[in-house]
Amino acid sequence: MSRKSKTKPRVKKIVEISLNSSPFDAGDIVLKSVGPMDAIAHKKLCQSSANYLGNFLGWAVDAHNWSLKQHIGWLTRHMKIAQPYESYGTFYNDNLVGFFSYFVGTSFLTTQICYYVDKRMAGKGIASEVLETLVQKAFYMKGFEAVELHIDVDNIASQKVTKRVGFEPVQDYRCARSGKKGSGKMQLWVKISPTATSGISLDQYRSESFDYLAPAYLNYAVAIHAINSIKVLAEELKAYLSGTGFSPKI
Numbered sequence: 423m424s425r426k427s428k429t430k431p432r433v434k435k436i437v438e439i440s441l442n443s444s445p446f447d448a449g450d451i452v453l454k455s456v457g458p459m460d461a462i463a464h465k466k467l468c469q470s471s472a473n474y475l476g477n478f479l480g481w482a483v484d485a486h487n488w489s490l491k492q493h494i495g496w497l498t499r500h501m502k503i504a505q506p507y508e509s510y511g512t513f514y515n516d517n518l519v520g521f522f523s524y525f526v527g528t529s530f531l532t533t534q535i536c537y538y539v540d541k542r543m544a545g546k547g548i549a550s551e552v553l554e555t556l557v558q559k560a561f562y563m564k565g566f567e568a569v570e571l572h573i574d575v576d577n578i579a580s581q582k583v584t585k586r587v588g589f590e591p592v593q594d595y596r597c598a599r600s601g602k603k604g605s606g607k608m609q610l611w612v613k614i615s616p617t618a619t620s621g622i623s624l625d626q627y628r629s630e631s632f633d634y635l636a637p638a639y640l641n642y643a644v645a646i647h648a649i650n651s652i653k654v655l656a657e658e659l660k661a662y663l664s665g666t667g668f669s670p671k672i
């Protein structure tokens with residue numbers, strides 16, 4: 423991703439740390455799972471971003487006034503969402519400066535990404551860099567064929583991020599206004615994986631003809647069925663061989 427040089431210091435590098443991995447030499451930004459133990463940091467982030475996060479995020483309008491218990495509840499709810507829709511706290515110099523989550527998309531082939539960044543860290547390229555990283559992860563590690571973002575037409579900062587990472591607007595729709603500045607006029611932005619095989623395309627989104635879904639779902643169902651059959655056969659083979667005194671490593 424090419425970026426113009428700016429006078430403001432920009433973030434350089436991202437390192438993702440899962441809960442199970444040990445710490446290692448980190449770049450500027452560290453992405454890691456967050457939970458109730460991060461509630462104080464989340465409270466500080468929401469307080470320092472009062473009248474900012476809530477502009478376009480309905481849930482965040484009063485988040486700067488939440489009690490610690492409310493922050494614990496909010497983080498716990500996100501922590502409980504199962505793979506592949508996990509969330510990441512974004513840390514800069516050990517400080518929580520943002521939050522990014524995968525969320526269900528319009529089909530099983532796609533995922534949505536939702537995000538926010540601390541007001542004090544705005545404009546340093548954090549959202550652009552982290553979004554780019556999570557899009558690559560969605561395509562190459564999670565196997566999603568497209569990533570979707572739902573953005574208010576008045577949310578210029580988020581649109582800049584989205585365009586920079588290579589998303590395109592495919593659909594306009596209306597919904598209840600979200601946040602203090604939300605207009606209720608939303609756009610669905612999409613980026614398709616270069617390795618997509620189902621036939622998913624921006625044009626299909628634009629014309630709302632999701633013809634690729636039925637065959638893709640059939641392939642998916644056949645693959646799941648094949649895995650289950652192999653598991654059953656392996657168990658049967660194991661049971662049979664155990665009667666013969668032979669102990670296979672399966």
Ligand SMILES: CC(C)(COP(=O)(O)OP(=O)(O)OC[C@H]1O[C@@H](n2cnc3c(N)ncnc32)[C@H](O)[C@@H]1OP(=O)(O)O)[C@@H](O)C(=O)NCCC(=O)NCCS
Binds near residue numbers: 551
């Ligand atoms: C949208 C958001 C995540 C962007 O985070 P960020 O780390 O500041 O993003 P980046 O620095 O990568 O890029 C933001 C760009 O928008 C620009 N920008 C910020 N506010 C702007 C505004 N009000 N009008 C025009 N441009 C604006 C920045 O200058 C920057 O552009 P540049 O890199 O060309 O200078 C952050 O503004 C935020 O958390 N907003 C509140 C929550 C929200 O709207 N979340 C997204 C919901 S879809």
